[in-house]
Amino acid sequence: MKILVCVSKTPDTTAKVAFKDGNTKFEDAGVQWIINPYDEWYSLVRAIELKEKDAATVIHLVTVGAADAEPVIRKALALGGDEAIRINADNHDSFYIASQIAQIAIEGGYDLIFTGKETIDYNGSSIGGMVAELLNMPYASLVLKFDLNGNTATITREIEGGEEVSEIALPLVVSSQQGMAEPRIPNMRGIMAARSKPLKVVEPIAVDALTSIESFELPPAKAGVKLIDADNVAELVRLLHEEARVI
Amino acid sequence: MSVLIFIDQADGQIKKSSFEVMTYGVDVAKQLGTTAEALLLGKNTEDLSTLGKYGISKVYHVADDNLNNLDAQVYAQVIADAATQTNASVVIFSHNQTGKAVASRVAIKLKAGLVTGACALPNTTNGFVVKKTVFSGKAFANVSISSAIKVISVNPNSHTTTIGDGIAEVATLNISVPAPKVKVISVNKISGDISLSEADIVVSGGRGLKGPENWGIITDLAKVLGAATACSRPVSDSGWRPHHEHVGQTGIQVAPNLYIAIGISGAIQHLAGVNRSKVIVVINKDPEAPFFKAADYGIVGDAFEVVPKLTEEIKKFKAGA
Ligand SMILES: Cc1cc2nc3c(=O)[nH]c(=O)nc-3n(C[C@H](O)[C@H](O)[C@H](O)COP(=O)(O)OP(=O)(O)OC[C@H]3O[C@@H](n4cnc5c(N)ncnc54)[C@H](O)[C@@H]3O)c2cc1C
Numbered sequence: 001m002k003i004l005v006c007v008s009k010t011p012d013t014t015a016k017v018a019f020k021d022g023n024t025k026f027e028d029a030g031v032q033w034i035i036n037p038y039d040e041w042y043s044l045v046r047a048i049e050l051k052e053k054d055a056a057t058v059i060h061l062v063t064v065g066a067a068d069a070e071p072v073i074r075k076a077l078a079l080g081g082d083e084a085i086r087i088n089a090d091n092h093d094s095f096y097i098a099s100q101i102a103q104i105a106i107e108g109g110y111d112l113i114f115t116g117k118e119t120i121d122y123n124g125s126s127i128g129g130m131v132a133e134l135l136n137m138p139y140a141s142l143v144l145k146f147d148l149n150g151n152t153a154t155i156t157r158e159i160e161g162g163e164e165v166s167e168i169a170l171p172l173v174v175s176s177q178q179g180m181a182e183p184r185i186p187n188m189r190g191i192m193a194a195r196s197k198p199l200k201v202v203e204p205i206a207v208d209a210l211t212s213i214e215s216f217e218l219p220p221a222k223a224g225v226k227l228i229d230a231d232n233v234a235e236l237v238r239l240l241h242e243e244a245r246v247i
Numbered sequence: 248m249s250v251l252i253f254i255d256q257a258d259g260q261i262k263k264s265s266f267e268v269m270t271y272g273v274d275v276a277k278q279l280g281t282t283a284e285a286l287l288l289g290k291n292t293e294d295l296s297t298l299g300k301y302g303i304s305k306v307y308h309v310a311d312d313n314l315n316n317l318d319a320q321v322y323a324q325v326i327a328d329a330a331t332q333t334n335a336s337v338v339i340f341s342h343n344q345t346g347k348a349v350a351s352r353v354a355i356k357l358k359a360g361l362v363t364g365a366c367a368l369p370n371t372t373n374g375f376v377v378k379k380t381v382f383s384g385k386a387f388a389n390v391s392i393s394s395a396i397k398v399i400s401v402n403p404n405s406h407t408t409t410i411g412d413g414i415a416e417v418a419t420l421n422i423s424v425p426a427p428k429v430k431v432i433s434v435n436k437i438s439g440d441i442s443l444s445e446a447d448i449v450v451s452g453g454r455g456l457k458g459p460e461n462w463g464i465i466t467d468l469a470k471v472l473g474a475a476t477a478c479s480r481p482v483s484d485s486g487w488r489p490h491h492e493h494v495g496q497t498g499i500q501v502a503p504n505l506y507i508a509i510g511i512s513g514a515i516q517h518l519a520g521v522n523r524s525k526v527i528v529v530i531n532k533d534p535e536a537p538f539f540k541a542a543d544y545g546i547v548g549d550a551f552e553v554v555p556k557l558t559e560e561i562k563k564f565k566a567g568a
């Protein structure tokens with residue numbers, strides 16, 4: 001069993017969101033980078049659990065990013081991947097990233113490709129589906145539970161209005177979310193081992209991006225809270241009806 | 248050239264978010280000086296000509312049984328074929344569970360640039376630029392699409408549905424539907440409740456409620472308001488509430504008209520999932536709780552006293568209204 005786990009780096013969840021260069025770039029000064037939570041907590045940990053059950057399983061990590069993505073991918077290796085591939089490219093758009101990942105997937109012949117439900121900075125929710133389409137594989141999106149039975153995956157996923165349990169034969173692309181696994185933290189042994197695990201750097205294939213970010217905006221500031229006395233709840237109801245017009 | 252709108256349904260019922268994207272698609276079509284057409288897959292017994300009321304000129308219905316369950320690969324093939332046959336230049340989805348499974352595949356098939364999570368109409372004065380939410384609602388990005396065909400998925404609750412009159416032509420398409428590879432074992436609909444991402448009002452509880460046995464005050468308030476219920480991450484992590492109710496940066500992002508946060512401190516990761524709500528009400532016993540900074544209305548007080556009173560007042564209000 002060969003599993004490819006897609007790993008991206010995102011600003012820490014408490015990072016201040018601000019922009020520079022005329023609102024065209026994220027202000028990354030002083031920002032801590034983390035593994036995108038969906039990639040770390042769910043995709044990677046579930047892959048590690050599968051490997052713990054079946055020692056023949058191999059986990060490769062892939063990231064599309066410049067050299068500054070390496071600390072993050074080392075941390076992922078410390079959690080438990082066997083080897084990592086960094087495609088040496090600045091982030092372009094989803095199509096560009098997905099095309100790079102698909103190329104690695106074709107060369108590596110993976111049975112399973114895990115992506116996160118979304119990156120918490122770009123919120124695309126699109127790389128998994130794109131990779132699946134580029135590889136002509138089925139796509140299990142928004143997966144809450146994932147089990148393997150030989151060559152068949154049994155998954156529970158979120159669909160419109162509920163949850164669905166289904167079986168899909170491998171190879172398969174998955175997008176993971178809460179429920180798939182319980183978050184772990186890397187231990188000392190893992191951190192030591194990660195130092196000597198292979199991290200291969202490959203150059204990107206030529207792909208033209210189809211979209212580009214022209215500018216960022218912050219939402220307008222709130223006017224400030226109107227406090228209502230705890231003994232005068234009726235006043236809140238009146239304000240919600242007459243002023244805010246939401247009830 | 249036309250705009251093709253994908254209509255999502257659950258159990259043969261067209262979803263609220265699909266009506267929103269119909270209006271969005273019709274508005275895009277007006278901007279581009281073209282017509283808005285819609286596509287519906289799978290079994291449906293409603294009179295689809297009534298979608299004309301939303302400004303749709305033509306509804307294509309592909310009723311093949313293989314489309315009754317969602318197999319992203321099969322859906323994408325059919326939607327992309329439909330887009331090609333109908334000469335669509337813009338294809339629009341809701342950014343809901345189905346949209347997240349399918350839109351990106353369709354974009355690849357059509358060699359189209361994709362923007363997911365759109366929150367405003369595109370700016371077409373100079374190119375084609377779509378505003379989308381990024382950083383889990385903490386900011387917006389204006390994304391330019393350079394390809395000839397464009398695929399957009401629209402955030403639920405970000406575009407208001409408008410209804411007029413009109414009758415849509417209903418047509419079928421000649422598309423061969425491949426056999427699905429996803430074998431569905433069971434489907435568990437969260438029925439009776441209002442779906443969180445589509446709800447107009449959300450009542451949400453945090454660790455301040457102390458335990459699952461106290462959730463009655465949350466559900467009672469939700470009931471009188473016709474609201475969906477939600478919770479903070481530690482609440483779902485502790486198993487007090489199901490995972491699908493967890494909102495925030497690592498949970499569901501919601502944008503209702505009214506979000507009522509009860510016993511939630513307002514951590515930055517929680518705010519990221521709710522700060523697109525139109526009006527936020529915070530009930531917390533700690534006047535220093537960070538959530539008050541993001542709120543429109545607040546009550547400093549004990550949830551166990553304030554919330555039942557609020558429920559009573561809303562009941563009175565509804566009885567009088
Ligand atoms: C990477 C990462 C991702 C995260 N993602 C999310 C996410 O998606 N969603 C999320 O919610 N959190 C998320 N968190 C967790 C987040 O940081 C907070 O820990 C969490 O939101 C706190 O939940 P809470 O407000 O319910 O609990 P607490 O912070 O414990 O707050 C409880 C509040 O209840 C009030 N209270 C207590 N008793 C009463 C009473 N009787 N009446 C009224 N008020 C009362 C208190 O004053 C307090 O403000 C994430 C954290 C990390 C590190």
Ligand SMILES: Nc1ncnc2c1ncn2[C@@H]1O[C@H](COP(=O)(O)O)[C@@H](O)[C@H]1O
Nearest residue numbers: 006008064115116118119124125126127
């Ligand atoms: N630069 C990247 N390198 C590797 N994987 C990525 C990258 N960007 C996104 N992904 C994967 O795709 C998932 C969804 O990302 P997105 O579609 O951008 O929301 C992430 O959770 C990752 O698993």
